Amino acid sequence: MLQSASARRAALALVVGAAIAGCGAAPELDQQLETLSSWTATLELAKERHGAAAISTTYATQLADAARSALGKTEQQIGHAVHSRIDSSYAADALDSLRGAIRQLDAETGR
Amino acid sequence: MKKWGEIALGVVTSIGGFLEVGSIATSVQGGAIFHFQLAWVLVLGTASLAFLMEMTGRLAAVSRRTYADLLRERFGYRFFVVPLLAVFIVSLLVLTSEIGGVAIALQLATGIAFRWWAIPIALIGWLLLWRGTFSIVEQGTAMLGLVALTFAVGAVKLHPDWGTLGRALLPSTPSRDSARYWYIAVSMLGASISPYLYLFYSAGAIEDAWTIEYLSVNRITAGLGNLFGGGLAIAALVTAALVFEPRGIQVDRYEQIALVLATPLGRAGLVLFIATLCITCFGSTLEIALAIAYLLAQGFGWQWSENLKPGKDARFSTSYTVLIVLAAVPIALGADPLQLTNLSMVVTAASLPVTVIPLLVLMNDGDVLDTHVNGWISNTALVVIALLSVVLLVAALPLQLLGGG
Amino acid sequence: MGAVHLAYEVVDSQLVDRHEQKIGRVDALLLEAEPGKPLRVATIVIGAAARARRVGGWFAATRRALRALAGIRAEHESRIPFSAVRRIGDTIQLDVEERALESEHFERWLGDHVICRIPGASGASK
Numbered sequence: 001m002l003q004s005a006s007a008r009r010a011a012l013a014l015v016v017g018a019a020i021a022g023c024g025a026a027p028e029l030d031q032q033l034e035t036l037s038s039w040t041a042t043l044e045l046a047k048e049r050h051g052a053a054a055i056s057t058t059y060a061t062q063l064a065d066a067a068r069s070a071l072g073k074t075e076q077q078i079g080h081a082v083h084s085r086i087d088s089s090y091a092a093d094a095l096d097s098l099r100g101a102i103r104q105l106d107a108e109t110g111r
Numbered sequence: 112m113k114k115w116g117e118i119a120l121g122v123v124t125s126i127g128g129f130l131e132v133g134s135i136a137t138s139v140q141g142g143a144i145f146h147f148q149l150a151w152v153l154v155l156g157t158a159s160l161a162f163l164m165e166m167t168g169r170l171a172a173v174s175r176r177t178y179a180d181l182l183r184e185r186f187g188y189r190f191f192v193v194p195l196l197a198v199f200i201v202s203l204l205v206l207t208s209e210i211g212g213v214a215i216a217l218q219l220a221t222g223i224a225f226r227w228w229a230i231p232i233a234l235i236g237w238l239l240l241w242r243g244t245f246s247i248v249e250q251g252t253a254m255l256g257l258v259a260l261t262f263a264v265g266a267v268k269l270h271p272d273w274g275t276l277g278r279a280l281l282p283s284t285p286s287r288d289s290a291r292y293w294y295i296a297v298s299m300l301g302a303s304i305s306p307y308l309y310l311f312y313s314a315g316a317i318e319d320a321w322t323i324e325y326l327s328v329n330r331i332t333a334g335l336g337n338l339f340g341g342g343l344a345i346a347a348l349v350t351a352a353l354v355f356e357p358r359g360i361q362v363d364r365y366e367q368i369a370l371v372l373a374t375p376l377g378r379a380g381l382v383l384f385i386a387t388l389c390i391t392c393f394g395s396t397l398e399i400a401l402a403i404a405y406l407l408a409q410g411f412g413w414q415w416s417e418n419l420k421p422g423k424d425a426r427f428s429t430s431y432t433v434l435i436v437l438a439a440v441p442i443a444l445g446a447d448p449l450q451l452t453n454l455s456m457v458v459t460a461a462s463l464p465v466t467v468i469p470l471l472v473l474m475n476d477g478d479v480l481d482t483h484v485n486g487w488i489s490n491t492a493l494v495v496i497a498l499l500s501v502v503l504l505v506a507a508l509p510l511q512l513l514g515g516g
Numbered sequence: 517m518g519a520v521h522l523a524y525e526v527v528d529s530q531l532v533d534r535h536e537q538k539i540g541r542v543d544a545l546l547l548e549a550e551p552g553k554p555l556r557v558a559t560i561v562i563g564a565a566a567r568a569r570r571v572g573g574w575f576a577a578t579r580r581a582l583r584a585l586a587g588i589r590a591e592h593e594s595r596i597p598f599s600a601v602r603r604i605g606d607t608i609q610l611d612v613e614e615r616a617l618e619s620e621h622f623e624r625w626l627g628d629h630v631i632c633r634i635p636g637a638s639g640a641s642k
Contacts, residue, residue: 041359042367052377056378063366189526244642414623419641422631428637
């Protein structure tokens with residue numbers, strides 16, 4: 001049990017502070033892998049749709065750019081979430097797939 | 112005959128007016144992660160909005176005062192400042208999101224970054240408010256907004272499993288990722304039940320000079336219009352569930368959302384999606400800028416009407432002028448429109464008690480409504496909505512921290 | 517007219533002038549105390565200072581402090597005798613001219629200096 005009101009307040013401040021700090025920290029590995037595979041799937045769908053003339057090149061290029069910026073952000077953060085060799089091989093695979101998907105969409109749109 | 116024309120118009124207004132940036136973004140995000148499971152939230156949100164619109168419309172038709180008028184007159188200035196501030200801040204955020212929605216649509220179409228569009232959009236919107244009348248704003252948005260029906264076509268063409276969808280109309284709890292589930296649920300409710308919608312609606316009833324004879328028009332407009340509008344939001348959720356969910360695509364950026372209709376409908380789907388986003392968000396931009404100006408003018412008793420020349424209601428017309436430009440600034444500075452939309456929807460949900468609970472008092476005040484006070488059905492619904500609004504207020508902040516990341 | 521419930525039917529009501537133009541709301545009511553005469557409701561006040569006091573002393577004090585910091589001194593407030601009341605109903609009509617009211621200072625200023633400079637601001641109707 002916490003003895004005094006001030007100790008309780010300090011504990012509360014600690015919990016709130018940790019919660020706020022937790023939000024600012026890099027996301028968990030699972031979440032980052034999910035984001036990467038989501039972008040890979042987005043670009044694969046975009047490539048297929050562009051091939052079928054269902055989306056414009058203007059739009060497909062924007063998707064590739066958005067994916068590139070997501071890739072860049074994840075590349076910087078994922079190191080902090082990797083804690084083992086297995087983790088890092090998962091991360092490397094996911095990053096590679098996204099890079100590949102970006103290259104393929106670029107090729108499709110003639111960049 | 113005239114009345115039926117107005118009913119048709121009212122219904123069209125709700126269809127065109129219902130689906131805007133918040134509903135599109137949150138419904139698509141929900142469908143992409145949780146398949147059909149969140150459809151019940153749209154049913155709840157739409158039904159709540161239908162009740163709130165019917166009530167504020169009835170209030171205006173019977174008492175010839177808007178909801179904002181009565182908030183000040185019946186509760187006094189000291190209370191009035193609370194909803195005034197809450198609705199002002201929340202609506203300004205939503206206004207920014209809508210401008211962001213139009214800007215993204217233009218970016219998708221042209222490839223020119225969204226931030227360059229913000230100020231031009233604000234200026235064109237302002238020009239329409241400056242020169243246009245209330246019916247131009249209301250009917251123009253409504254007619255053009257019918258392009259949103261594309262979502263219904265897209266959803267049907269994807270052949271959803273109607274049985275599964277039917278079951279999803281009843282509430283259920285998620286098997287995984289519950290923080291995100293409830294976060295999206297709260298933002299979907301914030302997107303459906305926006306205070307600006309019923310403040311605009313009740314001011315519109317006064318602009319259109321509604322009387323007691325319009326009570327049936329009001330009831331049908333609120334009911335049928337929201338039925339269609341909510342249906343379209345469900346259609347957006349369904350398309351996302353069938354296009355994005357199986358591929359594991361989550362929506363992190365607006366750019367991704369446009370793929371949702373290009374899959375069932377091809378090139379037309381992309382074009383119609385961009386048109387829908389652009390038109391519905393632009394319509395909402397006009398309506399929200401007016402709604403905030405109405406709130407200020409009615410609360411302080413200034414001269415107001417969208418049908419007057421700006422010189423005749425200087426404070427009112429200055430208000431929407433300043434607000435629409437101010438709201439464009441964050442977008443012009445490059446704020447992420449999707450994050451902004453999600454944030455504004457959650458804040459909207461949290462703001463609901465201050466506008467919903469007073470309605471419970473007003474709708475049972477015989478001095479205001481005479482014999483047209485709420486019956487037991489409306490009262491039950493309103494109590495449920497009020498309780499829901501309190502739950503949303505309490506849940507919004509923790510969910511923003513846990514599920515909003 | 518019978519008895520009028522001041523807090524219920526008068527305070528916060530919409531005010532209109534002779535030509536049904538909206539001129540603000542009843543922000544406060546004042547009693548008149550003259551020596552040797554009974555107190556009577558004498559004045560309707562329209563103005564931001566009166567409104568701020570309704571919210572609470574702290575609100576009025578904050579407002580005063582902010583205005584002092586910004587160097588604003590003029591307080592555009594209208595005090596209208598109760599005898600100018602023509603009708604109490606959905607709105608309260610006063611026997612006054614909108615353009616003559618001090619509380620409409622900002623409306624006039626905006627109209628004359630800002631709004632009228634923008635094309636399309638004036639004319640008979642939209």
